[in-house]
Amino acid sequence: MIKSIVSVAFATALMGSVAFAQTHTSSTKVATQPNGMTETTTTTTTESFGTVTEFTPGDSLTLKTEASEPMHYKFGKTVEFVNAHGKVIEASKIRKDSKVHVHYVRHGDDMVVDKVTLTPDRH
Numbered sequence: 001m002i003k004s005i006v007s008v009a010f011a012t013a014l015m016g017s018v019a020f021a022q023t024h025t026s027s028t029k030v031a032t033q034p035n036g037m038t039e040t041t042t043t044t045t046t047e048s049f050g051t052v053t054e055f056t057p058g059d060s061l062t063l064k065t066e067a068s069e070p071m072h073y074k075f076g077k078t079v080e081f082v083n084a085h086g087k088v089i090e091a092s093k094i095r096k097d098s099k100v101h102v103h104y105v106r107h108g109d110d111m112v113v114d115k116v117t118l119t120p121d122r123h
Contacts, residue, residue, distance in 0.1 A: 052098045
């Protein structure tokens with residue numbers, strides 16, 4: 001009985017992580033400071049897919065994803081907007097109900113976007 005409960009819980013967690021359609025890439029940088037101490041910095045970038053529910057050019061984007069709550073992303077200093085073929089487009093092409101992929105880096109509690117890819121309505 002306990003094995004069944006654990007199996008169902010594990011399968012549910014696995015399905016939840018796949019449903020968000022996120023991919024993660026991590027890189028670690030080790031630097032030696034002038035005082036001889038080493039500093040390790042790990043950066044994790046993530047890509048997510050969803051439908052735009054709110055968009056404020058130069059500021060933020062909110063997506064409806066498979067998560068129960070909409071996901072809010074802030075824009076970094078430079079954000080590249082491209083179409084599905086990788087061609088650079090104007091930010092004004094992003095509208096409410098657009099389907100997009102966002103590439104972002106987590107900084108504390110913030111998800112900071114550096115690239116938005118406008119995708120066809122069919123995903």
